[in-house]
Amino acid sequence: MSYRKIGYLCHEIVTEITCNVPKDEMNMISELPTHVLVTGGAGYVGSALVPALLADGYNVTVYDICFFGDDHLPKDDPRLQIIRGDIRDTESLAEAFLGIDTVIHLACISNDASFELDEKLSTSVNLTCFEPMVKAAKRAGVQRFIYASSASVYGVSNVPDITEEHPLKPVTLYNEFKGLCEPILLRYHDDDFCCIIVRPSTVCGYAPRQRLDLSVNILTNHAVTNSVIRVFGGSQRRPNLHIKDMVRLYRMMLTADSAKVGGEVFNVGCENASILSIAKVVRAVVSSEYPGKKSIDLVVEPSDDIRSYHVNSEKISRILGFVPEYGIRDAVQDLCSAFSLGNLPNSMANKNYYNVQRMKELNVQ
Numbered sequence: 001m002s003y004r005k006i007g008y009l010c011h012e013i014v015t016e017i018t019c020n021v022p023k024d025e026m027n028m029i030s031e032l033p034t035h036v037l038v039t040g041g042a043g044y045v046g047s048a049l050v051p052a053l054l055a056d057g058y059n060v061t062v063y064d065i066c067f068f069g070d071d072h073l074p075k076d077d078p079r080l081q082i083i084r085g086d087i088r089d090t091e092s093l094a095e096a097f098l099g100i101d102t103v104i105h106l107a108c109i110s111n112d113a114s115f116e117l118d119e120k121l122s123t124s125v126n127l128t129c130f131e132p133m134v135k136a137a138k139r140a141g142v143q144r145f146i147y148a149s150s151a152s153v154y155g156v157s158n159v160p161d162i163t164e165e166h167p168l169k170p171v172t173l174y175n176e177f178k179g180l181c182e183p184i185l186l187r188y189h190d191d192d193f194c195c196i197i198v199r200p201s202t203v204c205g206y207a208p209r210q211r212l213d214l215s216v217n218i219l220t221n222h223a224v225t226n227s228v229i230r231v232f233g234g235s236q237r238r239p240n241l242h243i244k245d246m247v248r249l250y251r252m253m254l255t256a257d258s259a260k261v262g263g264e265v266f267n268v269g270c271e272n273a274s275i276l277s278i279a280k281v282v283r284a285v286v287s288s289e290y291p292g293k294k295s296i297d298l299v300v301e302p303s304d305d306i307r308s309y310h311v312n313s314e315k316i317s318r319i320l321g322f323v324p325e326y327g328i329r330d331a332v333q334d335l336c337s338a339f340s341l342g343n344l345p346n347s348m349a350n351k352n353y354y355n356v357q358r359m360k361e362l363n364v365q
Contacts, residue, residue: 023188024337033101033254034146039087040107042070043150047209049104049247054079056251063087063096064107067362068352072208088124090132097140102254104146105133111152111174111213117359119173126177131184137193144194145185146175146253151199151239153179154309161312164199164265171307186263194258201239201269201311203246205211205331206338212353216240216328219279220335221347223286223296233303234276239269239311242326249322256320266316271325275299278328285332310321 041050041062053060054077061081062073070082085092087107097103109122137145153176154162155169170176182197189195204216212221223229249268253261273281283296316322331361338344344353351357 001114016351024357026150029201032042033102034060035061036102036104036254037061037063037096037100037142038106039063039093040105042066042068042073042082042209043106044109044207044209044211045203045243045246046106048207048243049074049106049250050074050080051208051252052247053086053254055101058254060098061096063093067283068209068356069365082161087133088129090129090136093133093170094136094140097137097142097285100140100142102136102144102146103137103142104148104250104253106148109176110361117356117364121365123177126243127180130181134188135184138188140174141190144196144254144258146196146198146250147181147185149182149197149199149265150175151201151269151309151311152297152307153182153199158307158308161268161356162309163312164267164315170334182265189263194262196253196256196261196263197265198249199267200246200310201241203241203243204328205243205280205326206334206343210338210344210353211355212344212347213355215275216278216282216331217335218333218349219282220286221286221344223282224290224293224336225348227293227295228297228299229279229283231276231300232299233280233305234300235274236277236303236305236308237272237274237310238278238279238307239267239272239309239313240328240331242324242331244326244330245270245324247326249316252320260319264319266319268316268322268324269313270313271311271328272328273328281328282332285329286336289333335342 036053036058038046038050040046042064049061050062051074059079063083063085064086065086074080083096087093108126153168153170155171156164159166168179170179185195202214204214211217219229279298283298286293287296347353351361
């Protein structure tokens with residue numbers, strides 16, 4: 001018998017012992033997870049989130065296929081377990097869920113550009129395997145399932161402030177599948193299985209497993225490395241979110257009152273900014289803070305990327321009191337520090353910084 005099954009039996013025994021505890025007290029107990037599983041925990045957000053969860057005292061299981069390795073995770077921490085697995089392998093995932101209190105589901109073929117890959121791959125990872133995963137989590141006794149959707153589900157909109165009630169108008173398969181998974185998850189929400197959907201804005205800033213294929217990070221890399229920033233279009237408005245705030249929100253979601261967050265969808269973002277205005281912030285910060293980069297050219301070119309939207313994050317502030325503490329300027333400063341310290345070597349050519357390039361290199365199926 002695997003140690004996970006033993007752990008699950010222990011969980012069942014504890015449940016039986018506490019079955020006579022008043023419901024309000026049991027609700028309090030259920031709000032305090034001890035073991036969190038993060039799918040995609042070796043990725044960009046996961047690489048920043050997992051150390052924070054360990055520092056908070058949680059036992060953490062990372063379930064990740066590890067296309068980008070796992071050496072950036074704190075593998076010497078005895079409370080961390082890393083399972084190299086594919087989320088499409090429901091049987092393996094179901095066993096990993098035994099004894100888990102909360103699942104934070106980050107794993108996916110990430111962002112619109114990643115759909116340059118085989119469409120069947122993206123469909124199987126981002127959509128087809130989702131419902132079997134949710135069912136397996138619920139059967140295993142997981143109490144809370146937090147799903148990382150995306151603010152890109154809104155596609156293109158001229159509405160000044162897009163709330164969670166705004167119709168979804170996806171323009172790529174990535175944001176279409178992100179949106180389609182949301183109602184699937186909510187069908188399984190009940191008093192014993194708290195389901196939460198987060199629609200994050202484009203994440204930016206430095207993390208142990210860095211991505212340099214996201215807008216703020218792309219522009220900063222080019223400013224530092226080439227002294228040239230190329231902006232395609234520029235008028236498109238995009239919401240942004242510092243990775244430190246993304247991590248802080250997931251930590252809050254672990255213990256948030258299920259009566260407030262269960263079955264809910266939350267936008268989360270900080271600065272809604274045009275691509276051109278982001279580029280100007282990047283140029284100003286890099287010019288002033290990075291050695292030898294006083295002169296940075298800004299070139300604007302045409303683009304057929306029409307995605308543009310302006311999200312409203314008042315709901316999450318009202319219900320949870322969550323307000324972002326960092327902005328685009330902070331993200332650029334953090335990236336400049338990482339470059340200065342030599343933490344981002346070979347930033348233009350190393351495929352580990354670029355999701356599509358790395359998966360093409362691996363010929364992922």
